[in-house]
Amino acid sequence: MTARTFETRRIGETALEVTTLGLGCASLAGIFSAVPAAQARATVAHALDVGITYVDTAPQYGLGRSEHLVGDVVREAATRPTLSTKVGRLLRPVDPARQDKGNWIDPLPFDQQYDYSYDGVMRSFEDSRQRLGLEKVDILYVHDIGAATHGVEANKPLWAQLAGGGYRALRELRDAGVVKAIGLGVNEWEVLMDAFALGDWDMFLLAGRYTLLEQTALYPFMSTCLERKASVVVGGPFNSGILVGGDKFNYAKAPDDVITRVRAIEAVCREFDVPLPAAALQFPLTHPAVCNVLPGPRSPEELDGILAWWDADIPDALWTTLAEKGLLAPGTPVPGGTA
Incomplete structure (x- = not known):
């Protein structure tokens, strides 16, 4: 298969450059519905074959399953992609009969324990390299820290772990050249503003908060990223499916006001003969802080559909027109100016 030519963008002030389209590997681990292992591996291989150079995984995804599947493909790849995984969860063996599977259909037999401490970060990093079967990982994100995941009170001791040692561990790994970039991977932008107070970060993976449907992260987060020269990877560009014809918004059934807004955006897209998913996929890259959009296809065929939207x-x-109709937040960058 002939690789495509994608635009590439630099991550922060690092030497890393990635294609503006990446591959997120949560869905491949079987969230909400099962994905056969061969299909998951084929999807990763297809992404590399078409020229995508950024792949993201995490210990949480399938409780180790995603990292195993990704590693199987990447180890055999002619050209290795830029690879990110995450810290903050340690996996502990558990009797499958007593396992909390969450939304994972067929996870590996582990439970997860949150640990953002110095030792927890170092242990998580080593465990991930063993699951991947790789000697190196390019990017480490702190995964799912913040009130949205843990609640306000429960997050406080976890944040103290990160501030008291976890961040130092990440800095040591980066400064030693063991990894090339560090950041956070979360679903809320507010905690990223707290992270700026800890020190410097190269990038952030923010899911769902800067999309065609929602630009709540625009100020002060995205503007601060420009000031601090940190890049943003936009995960969840379809807001859990509502922008590709589904009924879920941020992992739950979409409320009426969201559905109404989606219909208004879709009407503008029809006016220009543009599929709504294509606009959703390409929208985040209009912001200069964004270096990559990270959808999560479940099969090579789904990836081909994404590529068709990418080419639109x-x-x-x-x-x-979206800006004029008030369907983009004021100040949203668009070609030729702002909304």
Whole structure:
């Protein structure tokens, strides 16, 4: 298969450059519905074959399953992609009959324990390299820290772990050249503003908060990223499926006001003969802080559908029309200016 030519963008002030389209590997681990292992591996291989150079995984995804599947493919790849995984959860063996599987259909037999301490970060990193079967990982994210995941009170001691040692561990790994970039991977932008107070970060993986449907992260988070020269990877560009015809918004059934807003955006897309998913996929890259958009296809065929949306020609007038109709937040960057 002939690789495609994707635009590449630099991550922060590092030497890393990644294609603006990446591969997120949570869905491949079987969230909400099962994905056969051969299908998951084929999806990763297809992404590399078409020229995608950034792949993201995590210990949480399938409780180790995603890292195993990704490693199987990447080890055999002619050219290795830029690879990210995450710290903050340690996996402990458990009797499958007593396992908390969460939304994972067929996870590996482990439970997860949150640990953002110095030793926890170092242990998580080593465990991930063993599951991947790889000697190196390029990017480490602190995964799912913040009130949205843990609650306000329960997050306080976990944040103290990160501030008291976890961040130092990440800095040591980066400064020693063991990893090339560090950041956080979360679903809320507010905790990322707290992270800026700890020190410097290269990048953030933010899911769902800067999308065609929602630009709540625009100020002060995205503007601060520009000031601090940190890049943003946008995960969840379809807001859990509502922007590709599904009924879920941020992992739950979409409320009426969200559905109404989606219909209004879709009407503008129809006016320009642009599929709504194509606009959703390409929208985040209009912001100069964004280096990559990270969808999570479940099969090679789904990835091909994403590539078709990626190739769709979107006139600048679509974005300005959305802005004129109040369907983009004030100040949202669009070609030729801001909303």
